[in-house]
Amino acid sequence: MAKIDDKALVSLLHDGFSEGFDSLYWKYHQLIYMNVYKFVKNREESQDILQDVFATLWESRQSIRQEQSVSGWLFVISFNKSVNHVKRKIRHSAAEDKVVSFYHAHRDESDDVHDEHYQILHAAIRELSPQKQKVFTLCKLEGKSYEEAAQLLNISRHTVKEYLSLAMYAVRDAFKSPAQNNITRISFSN
Structure with missing residues (x-):
């Protein structure tokens, strides 16, 4: 039936x-x-x-x-x-972990202006929209949860998640850019 x-x-x-x-x-x-x-x-x-x-x-x-x-x-x-x-979540999480650990490992090296990876990371973050920069900084660099970032920025949790995903792809793509010819690349693939 x-x-x-x-x-x-x-x-x-x-x-x-x-x-x-x-x-x-x-x-x-x-x-x-x-x-x-x-x-x-x-x-x-x-x-x-x-x-x-x-x-x-x-x-x-x-x-x-x-x-x-x-x-x-x-x-x-x-x-x-x-x-x-x-x-997709596993790949994204692995890429996020690599970017964040790389950032934390190099953020205190202010005297080493020749660290090209560090500069690529900062350039990629600067290329993000202001709102995506805030989401990336809150969630990935300061360790805030999606909910905390959403409350601080007065946006929805879903929007935080979406902005962070787009920001992570942009940062990853910056390291894959062919314009960075002589730089050792960070691998974001499995």
């Missing part, structure tokens, strides 16, 4: 009716969320992935076949998005 219901809902979804989408969301969102949460172990990140799964459902509605198990499709998509999220 549930398969017939899902087929009808997929048919509505395929035809672009939001009722099909809404019904599938309410039918499966808790199960998908629990599945994602078991893997990601973070409430907000799990909610973000859940929203992304259902956004993908809506965007892919034309390619989903009625005879296909929509629940199976949702679980596969949620699993893949969870795995990709965890991999």
Whole structure:
């Protein structure tokens, strides 16, 4: 019986009716969320992935076949998005650790103006927008949590997270820049 219901809902979804989408969301969102949460172990990140799964459902509605198990499709998509999220988080965390440890190791070397890595790091930070500089400084250099930085800057935790992610990519890219030809590079890849 549930398969017939899902087929009808997929048919509505395929035809672009939001009722099909809404019904599938309410039918499966808790199960998908629990599945994602078991893997990601973070409430907000799990909610973000859940929203992304259902956004993908809506965007892919034309390619989903009625005879296909929509629940199976949702679980596969949620699993893949969870795995990709965890991999990205691990890579990002490793890059952050390298940048922060490098910064702390070299920040007291004020007499050594020839330390090119230190200069690249500072140049990369200066290239960030003022708000991203503040987020980077608070979270990575001063060790503040996302919540603390959000309160201090009067922005949302999600915005802090987004700014920090963008700042870390910019800093990492500064070390990969081909313009820095004769400089030993810091490797940010696994």
